Amino acid sequence: MKQTRAGQSPERLGFLTDAVLAIAMTLLVIEIPRPEGKDFDIGPGISAAQAASQLWKFLVHEAGAFYSYALAFLMLWIVWRQHHTVLDRLRYIPGLTMALHFPLLLLAGFLPFATAIMGHHPGNPLATVLFGAVVFLLMLCRSGVQSAAARTDALPDDTSAQRIERTACWVVTCYWGLTLLIAWWTPWVQVLWFLSGAVGHAFARLALLRETKAAGAS
Numbered sequence: 001m002k003q004t005r006a007g008q009s010p011e012r013l014g015f016l017t018d019a020v021l022a023i024a025m026t027l028l029v030i031e032i033p034r035p036e037g038k039d040f041d042i043g044p045g046i047s048a049a050q051a052a053s054q055l056w057k058f059l060v061h062e063a064g065a066f067y068s069y070a071l072a073f074l075m076l077w078i079v080w081r082q083h084h085t086v087l088d089r090l091r092y093i094p095g096l097t098m099a100l101h102f103p104l105l106l107l108a109g110f111l112p113f114a115t116a117i118m119g120h121h122p123g124n125p126l127a128t129v130l131f132g133a134v135v136f137l138l139m140l141c142r143s144g145v146q147s148a149a150a151r152t153d154a155l156p157d158d159t160s161a162q163r164i165e166r167t168a169c170w171v172v173t174c175y176w177g178l179t180l181l182i183a184w185w186t187p188w189v190q191v192l193w194f195l196s197g198a199v200g201h202a203f204a205r206l207a208l209l210r211e212t213k214a215a216g217a218s
Contacts, residue, residue, distance in 0.1 A: 017104075028112050068122070069119065074197065075139075075196075111134055114131045160211060164207045
């Protein structure tokens with residue numbers, strides 16, 4: 001049975017984090033522009049083909065908004081999954097781990113705004129840097145939460161798989177930070193950002209495989 005301390009319950013913190021991340025994920029799609037006007041409706045002087053053509057042009061024009069939405073949703077999903085993985089193992093929430101949730105949730109709530117700016121102005125380098133910086137700080141807080149919890153007795157069983165998982169989180173955070181350095185000059189940096197989850201997964205798999213081979217050799 002988990003031992004909890006007053007005001008440091010993993011369950012209560014998990015509920016709050018779930019709520020904030022769920023709202024942030026919802027706001028991401030709300031920020032996507034909607035087609036408005038009579039040009040998109042079939043009516044006098046507008047055929048079905050013309051209305052469909054106008055809608056298609058609109059969707060192509062807003063491709064950056066859809067891409068930004070997918071990227072931001074992916075990052076929030078990764079943060080949510082790993083956050084639950086950590087909280088499910090903790091007996092209580094250590095002080096530093098609790099403190100890091102303030103910037104974590106603050107940044108999660110701000111991400112829809114940064115996503116909307118990048119989606120509406122995909123060619124603006126400052127919009128890309130703003131989005132990248134918000135996600136980088138969010139990931140920094142996420143990795144800090146995991147590491148801070150591991151340095152206390154709140155985590156009763158710290159296995160090698162869990163240590164590899166934490167390292168993978170820091171690898172992804174560093175990967176995102178390095179790509180952020182070229183975000184101003186490289187428009188396609190968003191493609192590299194989309195691969196960040198794959199980078200972390202590949203690192204973890206390779207590290208586990210290497211550890212398994214080392215254990216077999218010994």
